Amino acid sequence: MTTGTIRLNGNDVEFEPGQSILDVARDNGIDIPTLCYLKGATPTGACRMCVVEVAGARSLIAACSTPVTDGMEILTDSERVHRARKLNVELLLASGTHNCLTCEANGNCRLQDLAYHYGITDIPFSITPQPYPTETDNPFIIRDFTRCILCGRCVQACNEVVVNLAISYGYRGADSKIVAGTDVPYFESDCVFCGQCVEVCPVGALVEKKSRYMGRPWDMKKVRTTCPYCGVGCQLWLHINKEGKIAKVTAVEDGAPNKGRLCVKGRFAYDFIYSEDRLTTPLIKENGEFREASWDEALDLVAEKFKELKEIYGPDSIAGVSCARSINEDSYQMQKLFRSVIGTNNIDHCART
Amino acid sequence: MFLCIGTNMTEAHPVAATFLKNAVLNGAELIVVDPRKQPLVSFASLHVPIKVGSDIAFLNGVMNVLITDDLYDREFVSSCCVGFEELKAKVLEYPPKKAAELCGISEDLIREVAHRLAAAESCMLCYTLGITEHTCGKNNVMSTANLQMLLGNMGMECGGVNPLRGQNNVQGACDMGALPNVFPGYQAVTNPDARAKFEKAWGVKNLPDKNGLMIPQMMEGLVDGTVKAFYIFGENLANSEPDIAKVEHELSSAEFIVCQDIFPTETTRFADVIFPAAAWCEDDGTFTNSERRVNRVRKVSEPPGMAKPNWWIFRELAKRMGHEWSSASSQELWDNEVSVLAPSLAGIKYKRIENDGLQWPCTNEDHPGTCFLHQDGCFTCGLGQFNPVDWTPPAEVPDDEYPFVLSTGRRLYQYHTRTQTGRSGMDFLLPEETADISPADARKLGIDHDEIIKVRSRRGAFEVKANVTEQIPPGMVWMAFHFRDTCANWLTNPVYDPDTMTAEYKACAVTVEKL
Numbered sequence: 001m002t003t004g005t006i007r008l009n010g011n012d013v014e015f016e017p018g019q020s021i022l023d024v025a026r027d028n029g030i031d032i033p034t035l036c037y038l039k040g041a042t043p044t045g046a047c048r049m050c051v052v053e054v055a056g057a058r059s060l061i062a063a064c065s066t067p068v069t070d071g072m073e074i075l076t077d078s079e080r081v082h083r084a085r086k087l088n089v090e091l092l093l094a095s096g097t098h099n100c101l102t103c104e105a106n107g108n109c110r111l112q113d114l115a116y117h118y119g120i121t122d123i124p125f126s127i128t129p130q131p132y133p134t135e136t137d138n139p140f141i142i143r144d145f146t147r148c149i150l151c152g153r154c155v156q157a158c159n160e161v162v163v164n165l166a167i168s169y170g171y172r173g174a175d176s177k178i179v180a181g182t183d184v185p186y187f188e189s190d191c192v193f194c195g196q197c198v199e200v201c202p203v204g205a206l207v208e209k210k211s212r213y214m215g216r217p218w219d220m221k222k223v224r225t226t227c228p229y230c231g232v233g234c235q236l237w238l239h240i241n242k243e244g245k246i247a248k249v250t251a252v253e254d255g256a257p258n259k260g261r262l263c264v265k266g267r268f269a270y271d272f273i274y275s276e277d278r279l280t281t282p283l284i285k286e287n288g289e290f291r292e293a294s295w296d297e298a299l300d301l302v303a304e305k306f307k308e309l310k311e312i313y314g315p316d317s318i319a320g321v322s323c324a325r326s327i328n329e330d331s332y333q334m335q336k337l338f339r340s341v342i343g344t345n346n347i348d349h350c351a352r353t
Numbered sequence: 354m355f356l357c358i359g360t361n362m363t364e365a366h367p368v369a370a371t372f373l374k375n376a377v378l379n380g381a382e383l384i385v386v387d388p389r390k391q392p393l394v395s396f397a398s399l400h401v402p403i404k405v406g407s408d409i410a411f412l413n414g415v416m417n418v419l420i421t422d423d424l425y426d427r428e429f430v431s432s433c434c435v436g437f438e439e440l441k442a443k444v445l446e447y448p449p450k451k452a453a454e455l456c457g458i459s460e461d462l463i464r465e466v467a468h469r470l471a472a473a474e475s476c477m478l479c480y481t482l483g484i485t486e487h488t489c490g491k492n493n494v495m496s497t498a499n500l501q502m503l504l505g506n507m508g509m510e511c512g513g514v515n516p517l518r519g520q521n522n523v524q525g526a527c528d529m530g531a532l533p534n535v536f537p538g539y540q541a542v543t544n545p546d547a548r549a550k551f552e553k554a555w556g557v558k559n560l561p562d563k564n565g566l567m568i569p570q571m572m573e574g575l576v577d578g579t580v581k582a583f584y585i586f587g588e589n590l591a592n593s594e595p596d597i598a599k600v601e602h603e604l605s606s607a608e609f610i611v612c613q614d615i616f617p618t619e620t621t622r623f624a625d626v627i628f629p630a631a632a633w634c635e636d637d638g639t640f641t642n643s644e645r646r647v648n649r650v651r652k653v654s655e656p657p658g659m660a661k662p663n664w665w666i667f668r669e670l671a672k673r674m675g676h677e678w679s680s681a682s683s684q685e686l687w688d689n690e691v692s693v694l695a696p697s698l699a700g701i702k703y704k705r706i707e708n709d710g711l712q713w714p715c716t717n718e719d720h721p722g723t724c725f726l727h728q729d730g731c732f733t734c735g736l737g738q739f740n741p742v743d744w745t746p747p748a749e750v751p752d753d754e755y756p757f758v759l760s761t762g763r764r765l766y767q768y769h770t771r772t773q774t775g776r777s778g779m780d781f782l783l784p785e786e787t788a789d790i791s792p793a794d795a796r797k798l799g800i801d802h803d804e805i806i807k808v809r810s811r812r813g814a815f816e817v818k819a820n821v822t823e824q825i826p827p828g829m830v831w832m833a834f835h836f837r838d839t840c841a842n843w844l845t846n847p848v849y850d851p852d853t854m855t856a857e858y859k860a861c862a863v864t865v866e867k868l
Binding site: 140160161162163192193194210223224225227228231234235238244246255258261262263264265268269270273277278279281282285290295298299300301302306307318319323324325326327328330332333334335336337338349350351 | 369520557614621666
């Protein structure tokens, strides 16, 4: 395969070796709809939404899984292409229950977008009821098989992106289902609850349980931040609802260093900040019991005690441990307090433990 | 190629592990050196199950083969390093036979590792606390650096010695000078020029000129009375330090303890005053990750009740002790103080890290940041210094009375002392601690999976559920410190690396009792 030229919707465009039709089209600003395509994973061509017309080919072919070759003539916008895509959407809508009213994905659903794009109001096929019950037995991920379009993005993400190897296609034909292990609930399988499957699900088949009924996508504000757990420093989108609360966490798609990936803690262990156990007022111990105090009283007490100890025993009688969980600015400020105000280098943190 | 030694990345740094697994799927080779058959092992082409605490013997053995079989990078060693003859003399004392005996593995495996490392175009060495949490932790680190320099695997994108930092901002807390020997940006407190610079910046005179105490020394000072007051900011020392009974004796010996935290913890029980602090998402700021990348953290809600940002609390204390500080937000602290005072951070300003962060060194505002250090073998200190080191055993090794080695670490579904994950629903996935033991030992002791057993060390004992798993080699018990009543730190040994004062969490002797 070499660099060359193809004719794309009547225009000559260049391509690089190894590029798919989809890659070249997107590089040239041409939108080809996809459902199963997952960047960074092997294209499967499963959903057939990205079909295009290639001169000389007997049938329409999938743009995501077909490499371009020199001289190829491709139409992405023909009537034949759009007819096939629309039919595809109609078939998907007929498989299972695609009711948007209370679907968490409403407003953030590729299938809904495509149905709207193609103006589909009636589905010309009978709707096939979907036989598998919804899985709700864990606190983090809901698997609603009635909404699953079997695009396989979750399988690709699990096996090729995060390589947790927990889910795959199960059964055959009309019985097809995305299964964990030998078709057991996530909780009983090798699933590590990283939620990458939820992140890539283009419909409402996989949703975060904690975010249910917390708000609609169009009401959310997205704020970028850094994960508070390990030292990888994953970049997160906090989805903040109208009440100002975190409704869910997703990964920043192309952000360094995590490139759209998260783990179980980064994605699901964020709501400790709303715990009823939070310390909300300064506390002073008296006769072995804590009592509430004002900031002035607590701060004055500590400042006076430090001044007194410094005066009697010298500054090195005071020692402090900073926090490796908090922000840089806090550690800077604490060492500045110890060095420049108290007058000691007795400042450390848990790097050594 | 990757050489992962003492790093259970899949559980402790799960997202980093995904990239490593991607590389393996794309054909990269992975060697895992770890006593346990931990999850990364299923992706490895070689698993080297060395005995706990035998890392230096293993690495010296590998270097012995590299030198005696003339497999090392002669050009890199001669042009970029010093001290080779001393290293050679030392590792020649560790022929594969001797190293293999110390490590409990075969000679052939040591030779195989050496030959595979030498054949690889480059190799990235990753380690975590399996290397540092030993009484020989510093020497362990030196040894990994010796190996990578000997192989010429330094100063390149897919090489180097890569410690994976355990907490979100442990790198940053070091960078900020929350250490007893350095100001922000690793400027030594013993250096008069550095002191003069900070005295001028902070408007003070006579900054202290000798290194301060490290955490274990501080806590011992509480008992001997040299340390009267202890200010604990966001640390749950009563669970996280080795030998909880000793730690609690130390904390209860203090004249005055201030805790600043977001939750009541086992440690705040010992406080005289508790300051309620803002948590993640309740303040703007920055974290610095394992790659030295300074990333933004953003505020989305107010702290609850009267809780305040931590920097505000320190500023108020300074004011009440006679010092008015001008910076009144995280951005002012970073842009006007930190990045001005720490040369390696000089080019990092909030406006530059709105999206992706920048990796230090980043010395001016046009600098793109530094992806990897020591490029082209140009070490920060000039030439790379080989530091030959001898293997030393853990301070406490199994004997007739305590025949098992206890090693500790982290599990995927909880984080440290569970102050956060215990309040985020993670207990569903991991509701309790277990003592992980090998099927062979379980059979020998007549212990069933999930049976309650007693684990005892010279420091403490508790009952806990046995987890009989192939991950664990015979002779080992493995536990974490996430749950209070079954916290491994009731058992761990409060002995430390003499230089770093890092505790030997990875090795102590215990006995396992069937009830």
